Amino acid sequence: xxxxxxxxxxxxxxxxxxxxxxxxxxxxxxxxxxxxxxxxxxxxxxxxxxxxxxxxxxxxxxxxxxxxxxxxxxxxxxxxxxxxxxxxxxxxxxxxxxxxxxxxxxxxxxxxxxxxxxxxxxxxxxxxxxxxxxxxxxxxxxxxxxxxxxxxxxxxxxxxxxxxxxxxxxxxxxxxxxxxxxxxxxxxxxxxxxxxxxxxxxxxxxxxxxxxxxxxxxxxxxxxxxxxxxxx
Amino acid sequence: xxxxxxxxxxxxxxxxxxxxxxxxxxxxxxxxxxxxxxxxxxxxxxxxxxxxxxxxxxxxxxxxxxxxxxxxxxxxxxxxxxxxxxxxxxxxxxxxxxxxxxxxxxxxxxxxxxxxxxxxxxxxxxxxxxxxxxxxxxxxxxxxxxxxxxxxxxxxxxxxxxxxxxxxxxxxxxxxxxxxxxxxxxxxxxxxxxxxxxxxxxxxxxxxxxxxxxxxxxxxxxxxxxxxxxxx
DNA sequence: CTTGCAGGATTGTTCAACAACTCAGTACCG
DNA sequence: CGGTACTGAGTTGTTGAACAATCCTGCAAG
Numbered sequence: 136x137x138x139x140x141x142x143x144x145x146x147x148x149x150x151x152x153x154x155x156x157x158x159x160x161x162x163x164x165x166x167x168x169x170x171x172x173x174x175x176x177x178x179x180x181x182x183x184x185x186x187x188x189x190x191x192x193x194x195x196x197x198x199x200x201x202x203x204x205x206x207x208x209x210x211x212x213x214x215x216x217x218x219x220x221x222x223x224x225x226x227x228x229x230x231x232x233x234x235x236x237x238x239x240x241x242x243x244x245x246x247x248x249x250x251x252x253x254x255x256x257x258x259x260x261x262x263x264x265x266x267x268x269x270x271x272x273x274x275x276x277x278x279x280x281x282x283x284x285x286x287x288x289x290x291x292x293x294x295x296x297x298x299x300x301x302x303x304x305x306x307x308x309x310x311x312x313x314x315x316x317x318x319x320x321x322x323x324x325x326x327x328x329x330x331x332x333x334x335x336x337x338x339x340x341x342x343x344x345x346x347x348x349x350x351x352x353x354x355x356x357x358x359x360x361x362x363x364x365x366x367x
Numbered sequence: 368x369x370x371x372x373x374x375x376x377x378x379x380x381x382x383x384x385x386x387x388x389x390x391x392x393x394x395x396x397x398x399x400x401x402x403x404x405x406x407x408x409x410x411x412x413x414x415x416x417x418x419x420x421x422x423x424x425x426x427x428x429x430x431x432x433x434x435x436x437x438x439x440x441x442x443x444x445x446x447x448x449x450x451x452x453x454x455x456x457x458x459x460x461x462x463x464x465x466x467x468x469x470x471x472x473x474x475x476x477x478x479x480x481x482x483x484x485x486x487x488x489x490x491x492x493x494x495x496x497x498x499x500x501x502x503x504x505x506x507x508x509x510x511x512x513x514x515x516x517x518x519x520x521x522x523x524x525x526x527x528x529x530x531x532x533x534x535x536x537x538x539x540x541x542x543x544x545x546x547x548x549x550x551x552x553x554x555x556x557x558x559x560x561x562x563x564x565x566x567x568x569x570x571x572x573x574x575x576x577x578x579x580x581x582x583x584x585x586x587x588x589x590x591x592x593x594x595x596x597x598x599x
Numbered sequence: 600c601t602t603g604c605a606g607g608a609t610t611g612t613t614c615a616a617c618a619a620c621t622c623a624g625t626a627c628c629g
Numbered sequence: 630c631g632g633t634a635c636t637g638a639g640t641t642g643t644t645g646a647a648c649a650a651t652c653c654t655g656c657a658a659g
Binding site: 156198199231245293303 | 434462466472526
């Protein structure tokens with residue numbers, strides 16, 4: 136039995152399911168969820184004592200969770216003052232879109248090397264949005280929209296890029312909450328996504344990249360616009 | 368004095384210097400340093416008790432520092448087993464170079480929009496390497512080489528991309544330690560860097576991008592080669 | 600050679616205590 | 630009245646100890 140049996144690799148893949156996570160990580164997961172869904176709006180202060188009491192975890196464990204989320208930029212930590220849900224300013228939006236441009240256009244540029252099923256995954260996300268829109272499920276449309284972009288960067292097949300994109304998207308969600316009308320914010324993009332997905336399917340990567348660039352310009356401008364409205 | 372005085376912005380920039388950092392962060396800085404310089408080689412187990420005693424910090428504080436470094440992928444955390452200095456495998460190398468390709472070629476692509484002094488900064492790093500090489504200061508050559516690439520991604524002027532690149536580079540240093548001969552690993556790249564820097568200065572971004580791509584292919588291959596030698 | 604089972608060592612988590620610091624309020628002074 | 634200095638309450642930063650949960654080593658049994 137020198138050679139590895141086939142079932143060994145199989146089980147090795149399930150390893151992660153079995154990894155119990157620490158309390159701190161689960162607390163971080165929960166807080167992350169609450170933050171990106173808007174239940175904990177930007178600027179909210181999270182006191183160690185009350186949060187710890189609410190979740191029934193010790194201050195130490197909670198602090199570990201906070202560290203995690205600070206590293207993800209969802210919280211900011213001010214020394215001796217506490218942690219707060221991050222408040223994004225216009226510069227952050229600009230930088231996030233700059234980062235997206237890098238990631239998403241690169242992904243398309245390297246698209247010709249990508250697995251065809253990864254392109255199918257992109258298409259699938261657009262289809263989900265197209266189905267949710269007529270039913271006015273704007274939250275689902277928004278989610279599918281985000282997943283569309285994650286699928287685009289997924290073309291690279293890079294765990295690290297996927298991870299980076301995950302964080303960028305989580306951070307961007309902090310900003311999306313300023314958009315009062317979900318419909319106006321999400322609906323127009325379905326068509327753009329469809330166009331890009333079709334181009335990718337047809338293998339027209341250069342044009343797809345151009346469209347993506349313009350998509351990002353438009354979305355950034357709309358978000359910055361909404362920001363200026365709030366600022367006054 | 369409705370308008371902000373000039374010195375206000377100036378001081379705001381110094382804010383970070385004044386921010387005392389927590390013990391956990393300083394511990395993390397120290398450990399990071401030791402890891403990337405190779406004093407703590409990949410695979411090393413860091414026990415909470417002995418590390419805490421050595422640094423005179425409590426276990427709780429040390430755990431906060433560990434969380435930070437785990438998030439940066441410099442340490443891996445195995446539940447109930449402890450933390451270890453990360454051991455990169457060949458897949459990691461491939462993925463790190465994939466990520467670098469995305470970041471560095473994009474930076475050059477968006478180069479025409481960049482500040483000219485950012486291009487000068489790239490040139491400066493090559494000059495440092497060129498000065499250190501004849502004196503056989505290979506560690507300095509290696510450092511300047513890395514800073515050259517950071518300066519390239521710096522073209523984007525994006526704090527987030529800079530941060531991502533910082534982490535990629537730190538992670539990559541884990542792999543560089545397998546290179547037994549620093550000279551053979553660093554010297555040949557000075558010339559390639561010079562070529563790219565000159566192209567950037569002349570504004571020939573398309574050719575610079577092509578060169579960067581080939582640079583990364585070469586470096587990746589060399590590193591993977593060294594890996595295969597170790598593996599036997 | 601494998602399996603099962605202590606026993607010791609390490610990590611996961613909580614708790615309590617105290618130091619260090621921030622902030623709001625208040626008294627003081629010109 | 631405007632500004633300054635100070636005080637005290639409340640929060641965070643850090644430590645140390647304690648106990649539960651888990652892993653690892655070594656040994657005995659089959």
